[in-house]
Amino acid sequence: MYRYNDFDEAFVRNRVAEFREQVRRRIDGSLTEDEFKPLRLKNGLYLQLHAYMLRVAIPYGTLNSRQMRQLALIAERFDKGYGHFTTRQNIQFNWPRLKDVPDILELLADVEMHSIQTSGNCIRNVTADHFAGAAADEIEDPRPTAELVRQWSTDHPEFQYLPRKFKIAVSGSPNDRAVTKANDIGLRMVRNEAGEPGYEVIVGGGLGRTPMIGKTVREFLPKDDLLPYLEAILQVYNLSGRRDNKYKARIKILVHETGLDELKARIEDAFERQKRAFPGVPADLIRQIEEAFAPPEFENTQSLAYEQAQADNPAFRSFVETNVAEHRNPAYGIVTVSLKPIGGTPGDATAEQMRVLADLAERYGHDELRVSHEQNIILPHVRKADVPTVYAALGEAGLATANIGLLSDIIACPGMDYCSLATARSIPVAQAISKRFDELNLEREIGPLKIKISGCINACGHHHVGHIGILGLDKAGRENYQITLGGDGTESATIGERTGPGFDAEDIVPAIEAIIEAYLALREDASETFLEAYRRLGAEPFKQAIYGENGDKARAA
Amino acid sequence: MAREYKPRIVTANDLIEGDVVYFTASHNWSRDIGEAVVAWSREAAEQLLAAAQAQENRVVGPYLAETDIGEDNRPQPVHFREVFRTRGPSNYFHGKQAET
Numbered sequence: 261m262y263r264y265n266d267f268d269e270a271f272v273r274n275r276v277a278e279f280r281e282q283v284r285r286r287i288d289g290s291l292t293e294d295e296f297k298p299l300r301l302k303n304g305l306y307l308q309l310h311a312y313m314l315r316v317a318i319p320y321g322t323l324n325s326r327q328m329r330q331l332a333l334i335a336e337r338f339d340k341g342y343g344h345f346t347t348r349q350n351i352q353f354n355w356p357r358l359k360d361v362p363d364i365l366e367l368l369a370d371v372e373m374h375s376i377q378t379s380g381n382c383i384r385n386v387t388a389d390h391f392a393g394a395a396a397d398e399i400e401d402p403r404p405t406a407e408l409v410r411q412w413s414t415d416h417p418e419f420q421y422l423p424r425k426f427k428i429a430v431s432g433s434p435n436d437r438a439v440t441k442a443n444d445i446g447l448r449m450v451r452n453e454a455g456e457p458g459y460e461v462i463v464g465g466g467l468g469r470t471p472m473i474g475k476t477v478r479e480f481l482p483k484d485d486l487l488p489y490l491e492a493i494l495q496v497y498n499l500s501g502r503r504d505n506k507y508k509a510r511i512k513i514l515v516h517e518t519g520l521d522e523l524k525a526r527i528e529d530a531f532e533r534q535k536r537a538f539p540g541v542p543a544d545l546i547r548q549i550e551e552a553f554a555p556p557e558f559e560n561t562q563s564l565a566y567e568q569a570q571a572d573n574p575a576f577r578s579f580v581e582t583n584v585a586e587h588r589n590p591a592y593g594i595v596t597v598s599l600k601p602i603g604g605t606p607g608d609a610t611a612e613q614m615r616v617l618a619d620l621a622e623r624y625g626h627d628e629l630r631v632s633h634e635q636n637i638i639l640p641h642v643r644k645a646d647v648p649t650v651y652a653a654l655g656e657a658g659l660a661t662a663n664i665g666l667l668s669d670i671i672a673c674p675g676m677d678y679c680s681l682a683t684a685r686s687i688p689v690a691q692a693i694s695k696r697f698d699e700l701n702l703e704r705e706i707g708p709l710k711i712k713i714s715g716c717i718n719a720c721g722h723h724h725v726g727h728i729g730i731l732g733l734d735k736a737g738r739e740n741y742q743i744t745l746g747g748d749g750t751e752s753a754t755i756g757e758r759t760g761p762g763f764d765a766e767d768i769v770p771a772i773e774a775i776i777e778a779y780l781a782l783r784e785d786a787s788e789t790f791l792e793a794y795r796r797l798g799a800e801p802f803k804q805a806i807y808g809e810n811g812d813k814a815r816a817a
Numbered sequence: 818m819a820r821e822y823k824p825r826i827v828t829a830n831d832l833i834e835g836d837v838v839y840f841t842a843s844h845n846w847s848r849d850i851g852e853a854v855v856a857w858s859r860e861a862a863e864q865l866l867a868a869a870q871a872q873e874n875r876v877v878g879p880y881l882a883e884t885d886i887g888e889d890n891r892p893q894p895v896h897f898r899e900v901f902r903t904r905g906p907s908n909y910f911h912g913k914q915a916e917t
Contacts, residue, residue: 311836
């Protein structure tokens with residue numbers, strides 16, 4: 261893992277001291293809320309529906325056990341005993357008190373963490389493939405790139421007051437697990453014909469009220485050109501992005517309004533200037549970053565214990581089928597720990613569970629943990645021989661739900677249970693869907709399915725790229741839920757199509773059930789996934805399932 | 818035609834704790850919506866909000882929220898958002914619902 265150098269350490273400590281003084285001045289009345297609000301937001305501190313919320317950055321989702329234990333301590337000492345892992349690979353604490361926040365930031369600084377740039381119109385926490393450094397399909401570990409981008413973007417003086425927030429995601433594999441096409445900039449590692457590694461650069465993706473799939477502005481960008489090219493994109497956006505209307509201020513609107521060819525020309529022009537002025541990233545810094553992400557020393561010894569445990573224990577076999585992915589080293593597996601127990605809150609982990617995960621990472625996982633944008637935790641390097649032991653320990657902690665990639669592995673934003681921007685709740689919908697399909701015992705029969713729920717149009721729950729997306733709205737003072745179908749957040753990214761009128765809260769689960777029943781009845785065979793069936797059949801049979809042939813079956817409104 | 822005026826209360830979040838609070842007749846802040854003072858006219862609501870906004874050393878973001886009056890003669894939330902603010906999140910028994 262990357263470790264802070266003296267500069268990083270001093271920078272973060274200074275920010276904590278500065279914020280401590282700002283909090284003191286707000287409490288004693290020297291600062292008004294109008295003056296204080298931008299300062300607290302610059303430190304990731306929001307005021308939500310019931311309390312303050314502190315958003316802590318987990319750059320590219322990578323943590324070690326010491327950091328995870330510190331998050332547990334903070335959850336216990338300053339919150340209500342749990343934390344919420346988000347779709348931006350951050351963690352949010354939902355109940356801190358204002359006067360305690362400087363102490364929390366101090367504890368974070370002790371383990372090389374912070375909340376800087378987790379809010380505001382700046383370059384946000386860089387996200388990456390949560391299987392980075394472990395995946396069998398990886399071209400190259402995306403984290404050195406993400407770390408370089410993090411260092412470049414942190415407190416970058418030119419990009420602190422962009423037209424709007426700016427999100428960058430990096431994928432090192434052809435299978436996109438970082439939703440690169442729904443970020444302001446998506447970087448996908450590719451190789452050119454000579455076999456040299458570089459990036460496909462995608463610009464202008466994003467969800468929210470105007471969902472758009474990003475467009476490729478460079479098929480191949482040499483690695484050495486990354487920073488001047490990013491500078492060029494950000495400069496063009498900073499100068500030309502709209503500031504007259506916050507709903508039209510993201511770079512996706514600039515791409516749309518300017519046109520791809522014109523925008524590419526402007527970026528290339530700015531890039532030529534930047535490149536001439538750019539001396540290159542110092543070789544020792546590149547070496548230092550790459551060394552920090554050197555793979556651990558793997559033991560290449562295989563064991564029969566893994567296969568034997570699967571033969572002996574059907575529950576363990578089910579867990580392996582869904583929660584263990586192929587590692588680049590055949591003696592290892594990538595274990596995804598579901599934070600989606602049936603009826604639970606997607607993304608929440610208690611302090612005790614965080615400690616169990618930290619212990620397991622330390623003992624069996626080369627001290628590495630990852631947070632996924634799908635709100636789960638990953639142990640990226642577990643010897644297959646150790647997976648049965650890890651599984652048993654997870655089971656004791658309530659963390660062994662075998663549902664990764666299945667219906668109950670739902671992304672749900674905090675919704676109106678916590679968020680002041682939300683227009684309806686998300687969590688109870690996720691809970692009700694997972695409970696209902698658990699009763700029906702259909703989850704494995706249905707197979708791969710991604711349900712994503714947002715409690716407002718800002719789409720933190722990524723509903724536009726859910727195979728089944730649910731958007732909670734306020735319709736005349738009642739919670740109402742719109743459904744989208746056919747969304748996809750991978751390399752074949754697609755925005756889902758809205759089915760029609762939304763459903764009241766009590767009708768949304770029956771509507772989802774009707775969609776699933778239609779899929780099960782219409783699929784060619786069990787190997788055809790929901791998304792494949794939807795792409796083959798189109799929306800019509802699913803609309804009929806929820807609205808009836810005359811559009812009057814369900815109580816949609 | 819002018820929309821019929823609905824009675825309103827002033828609500829905000831406590832500066833230090835972040836808790837949902839309601840402005841009372843004595844110009845203090847209570848965590849109990851039942852103790853909120855009700856403005857029965859637009860003018861009274863504006864005056865009440867101005868008085869609440871003057872206390873920004875105690876609260877954050879005061880605003881007017883529509884209210885019903887219950888059988889016990891105490892204010893009650895109208896919109897579901899305000900209902901949630903009176904009780905806390907629906908996924909855990911904590912927040913206001915656990916404290917009262």
